[in-house]
Structure formats: structure tokens, C-alpha cells
Amino acid sequence: MFFRQAGIKHTDYGADRELFPIPADRYMLWGLLALAVLAPVLVRDLTLNSYLLPWLIWTTAALGLNLVLGWAGQLHLGYAAVMAVGAYSGVHAARFGLPWEAAILIAGLSASVIGSLFAVAALRVKGLYLALTTLAMQFVMDWVLTHSPDITGGSHASLQAPPFRLLGQRIDTDAGLYYVALAWCVLVTIFLLNLRRTALGRALVAVREKDYAAAILGVNSFRYKLVAFAASAFIGGITGLLLVACFYFSVSPEQYNVNVSIQVLAMVIIGGLGSIIGSYFGAALILLTPGIANGLFAWGSELLGLQLSPETLAHVPNAAYGALIVGFLIVEPLGLGKIYGNIRNYFLVWPFGYVKK
Template sequence: MFYRLSGVYQTNYAADRKLWKIPADRWQVIAVLVLALMAPLYVSPLYLGSYVLPWVIWSAAALSLTLLMGMAGQLHFGFAAVMAIGAYSSIHLVRAGIPFEIALILSGVVSAVIGTLFGGAALRVKGLYLVMATLAMQYLVDWVVVNVPWISGGAHATLRTPAVNFLVMPIDSLAARYWLALGWAVLITLFFLNVKRTSFGRALVAIRDKDFAAAVIGVDPFRTKLAAFFTSSFLGGVTGAILAFCYYRAVTPEQFGFNVSIQLVAMVLVGGLGSVIGSYLGAGFVLLAPIFLTNAISSLAAAGWVPVSQNFLSHLPLIIYGAMIIGFLLFEPLGLAKIYDNIRKYFLVWPFRHAKS
């Protein structure tokens, strides 16, 4: 049997609080991590730079937003603006002579401060009103980036990232940029897994479920939400800097528009709110599904199996992609993480059946 355990039995709190309650889970994570580290050795540069690298970075971005949306229950439709602040801040800091390692941290701090200012102003509202407040942040940051030349160089300017070193390792090759992005994604993953077990993580969950009830038991809703906005914005800012230096290599205002914020929200929702594995699955789905659908449908059209016009063919993958998202929301609202959990629990007791009462 794969899991070698029919059921999960914890007899004390220490066993229940373990990250990997089942030994097979730990070995699976180690195996995936080893495969990820060795990816530059067996994945072609084309697929590594076009598929694997952006998947890793956007998974880190989805995890950053999941802390705010999944754990704290605060909607944010302007997270691309947070990443834009981190990206532009890191480039200007490095050009000012600050080491890249410190520039990453400072760019996260700048994003956290600005994100917290908007978050603090939005904490008195909920639901759609909070969505509108975060949208205001998105459009305000977009306007500032486009209309302040010393930040971006102008509406149509391209700001190139300078050559940098990370811990004396030059970040110039594709493998080095991939390993840096992977290291940051692993660091956020470990943080997210452990924050769930802390008092701060439990306070976030209490605020998400019912902030009035959380206040009754001693949780300060304002400070907790503010800390959630600060932490999530810090992680998002550093991720934006990683995205700029490791993937884009040149930043334009169009790369952090409102459509990117919508994609990030879709990654969190499709993957599963509050789930680590869901962030990776959601980022992979939103990022890679349109590419695979486009390639598959183009191949079918070239073979004559899809007799449609070229205009309709160009929009057909997006139609199928949207239908798949609606299908997830209708038939599995908890996202891809729940589907994975169902499969995992099936093998947990396989080949036995659940006892019937």
C-alpha cells in the first residue's frame, strides 16, 4: 500500500501539529523538491524558461495573496499593483548601488507600507466595498507608474533590470534565475505551512470566519487585518522583484495591469482558498491551461478536425478556459486542492472502504 496506513491516528497535540502527519507525505515533498532542484538538468531551456520558471514565480505570488484572501478572508483585486511597487522599487534600489539581497527586502518593505496604507483605509468596509477600495489602489498605482517619468520612464518606456549577484552568485543564466525563484517559492511555502500553526495564523482564521466573534475572544480585528495586509504585501513585493529580475528582465507598466490582478484572484480561487498545494495547482492551471488549449486546438484545426474561422479559433481556447473555471466553481467550489485531497484520502484507506454506520 502506498501510504502504509489505513487512517490517521493522532493521540497527542504534538503529533497532530506535525507538518507531515503521514511519513509518505514527507517523502513525497522531498521527492518533488529534488525534482524541482534538478529541473535545469533534464528540462530543456525553452520549457524551463517559458513554463516552469513562470509557474514557480506565480505560485509564490498566489501564496502571497492566499495569506490575505484564504486565511484572513480579505478580498484584494489590486495585488498586481503591490507586485509592481516591489518590481520598480527593486530596480531603482539596485541602480542606486544597494546590494540585490537588501534591495529585495527593501522592495518588500516599500510594498508592505503602501499596501498597508490602502489596507488600513479599507478595513472599515467589507465585501464589494473592500473590492472597490483595492481596485482604487490598482488604478492609482497604474496612474502613478505611467505618469511619473522617474519611476517608469513614461507610459511606453521599458525599464531594464541591471545585472546583479545574489550571495556572490551571478544571476545571469537561466538556471541561476530559476534556482533563485525556486528558493523564494520554497521559503514562502514553508512560511505559509508554519504560520497556520501559530497564534497569528489562528487569529487570521478567526477573523475570516467571524470578526465579531474573534473580537469577543480577545483578537483585535483591526491589528490582525493590518498585519495580514502588511505581511501579504511584503511577500507580494518581493515576489514582484523576483518576477522582474528572474523572468521579465525588463519591466513595463502593462505587465502589472488590472488583468494580472484578476488572474491572481483566479489562481487562488481555482486552486483552493487557504491551500498551499492549491496555490501551485491554481497557478499552473491559470498560467498553462490557455497555452495547452491553444496548441491543442491549433493542431486540430490544422488537421481539419475543427472547421471554424480563424477569428473564432483564436477565441475558442479562452471560451473553453472560462467554461472550465465555471465548472470548477459549480462542481468543486473548494478548487483543485479539494480534488487532490479527495484522491489522497482515497489512497489513504485503499484498498479498504470506509466503515458504514
């Protein structure tokens, strides 16, 4: 068996509450972390800054949205708005002369404050009404950004970010920017992994399942929903700023419009609600699959000698990409993270077959 449980003895509460009690899980985690650290040596710079770097940043954004959507069960269609608040507040703080460490903290706090203010009004409603309220938040932020030249410089202007520095050292190499994104992604992942084991995490799950039942048990559903929105917005604000500092190098209103909110929402849903590894899978599918599909269709048409028009080559991969997403959700509606869980559970008892249905 690949995931052997022989010899694992839960003799105390600490052992029972371990994140990864099965050794195979720990070995896989350390192996993936080693590959992530060695990625600047193993892959080309183009792959590093065009694929791995944005994947880590958008994975962190998906993790932040998953906190309020997957853990607390609150629909949120305005996540790009809080990312925009963090990006603009952090860039303005850095341009004002504050250290980047302070700018990052300001980005998170400002996004958390704005997200909490909208949440106070949004959490008076539920379900689709909550989704429409958060979508209205996104539209309000879009209007503010396009009609506030003092903040953005104009509807079609870009605000240049100052050189990125941490601990007094300028970070401008591909490897340095990648390690910053990796560190932030790992930090958020560790936070969410441990959130499951805390009273806060259990309260959020109780609110997600049934807030009335949680209230009967003494859980203040409104307060915990507000905490979820604030914490999620804090992560989103810092992620929005790091997206500018490490990848875009400038910020404009178009980078955080409603399409971005839908994109992050798709990452969470396809990856799996409440699934941490699913957020990684969902971000990879949304970001990387279109480029891979375009390359495969162009290579296949050239190999078969097919004369396809540029319009066909532009649209057929998108159709195949959409069909792939639908196919994954048909196979497992709970997302890619659940597919991974099913495979892992199979090998957990392999080669015994008594668990087959």
C-alpha cells in the same frame, strides 16, 4: 493503502503537530522537491524559462494573496499594485548601486508600507466595499505609474533592470534564475505551512470566520487584518521584483495593471482559498492551460483536416479554457486543492468502502 497510518503514534505534542505525519505525504514531498531541483537537467531550456520559471513566480504571488484572502478572509483586488511597488522600488535601488540583497529587502518593505497604508483605510469597510476600496488602490497606483516619469520613465517606457547578482555572483543562466525563483517559492511555502500552527495563523482564521466572535475572544481583528495585509504585501513586493529580475528583465506599468490583479485572484479562487497546494494548481491552470489548449486545437484541426480560420483557432481554445475553469468549479466549488484533498482522503481508507456516501 497508499496513505498508511498504521504505526503513527501521537505520543507527544511535537508528533501531533508535525506538518506531514503520514510517511506517504513526506515521500511525495521529497520526490517533488527532487524533481524540482533536477528540472534544469531533465527538461529543455525553453520549457524551463518559459513554463516552469514563471509558474513558480506566479505561484508565489498566489500564495501571498492567499494569505490575506484565504487565511484572513479579506477581499483584495489590488495585489498587482503592491507587486508594482516592490518591482519599481527594488529596480531603482539596484540601479542606484545597492546590492541586490538590499534591493530585495527594500522591495518587500516598501510594498509592505504602501499595502499597510491602503489597508488602514480599506479595513474600515468589509465585503464588497473592501473589494472596491482595494480596486481603487489598484487604479490609483496605475495612475501614479503612468503619470510619474521620474519613477517609470513614462507611460509607455520600460525601466531596464541591472544584471542580477546574489552574494557577489552574477546570475544570468536559465538554471540560475530558475533556482532563485524555486528558492523563494519554497521559502514562502514553508512560511505558510508553519503559519497554520501558530497563534497568528489561528487568529487570522478566527477573524476570517467571524471577526465579531474573534473580538469577543480577545483577538484584535483590525490589528491582525493589518498584519495580514502587510505580510501579504511584503511577499508580493519581493515577488514583483523577482518577476522582473528573473523573467521580464525590465519593468513597465503594463506589467502590473488591473488585469494582473484579476489573474492572481483567479489563481487563488480556482486553486482554493486557504489551500497551499491549490495555489500551485491554480497558477498552473491559469498560466499553462491556454498554451496547451491552443496547441491541442491546432493539432486536432490538422489531424482531422479541418480548415479553421485563424480567428477561430484564436478564440475557440479560450472558450474551451473558460469552460474548463467553470467545470472545475462546478465539480468542486472549493477549488482544485479540495479536489486533491478528496482524492487523498479516498486513498486514505482504500480499499475499504464504508466511507462512500
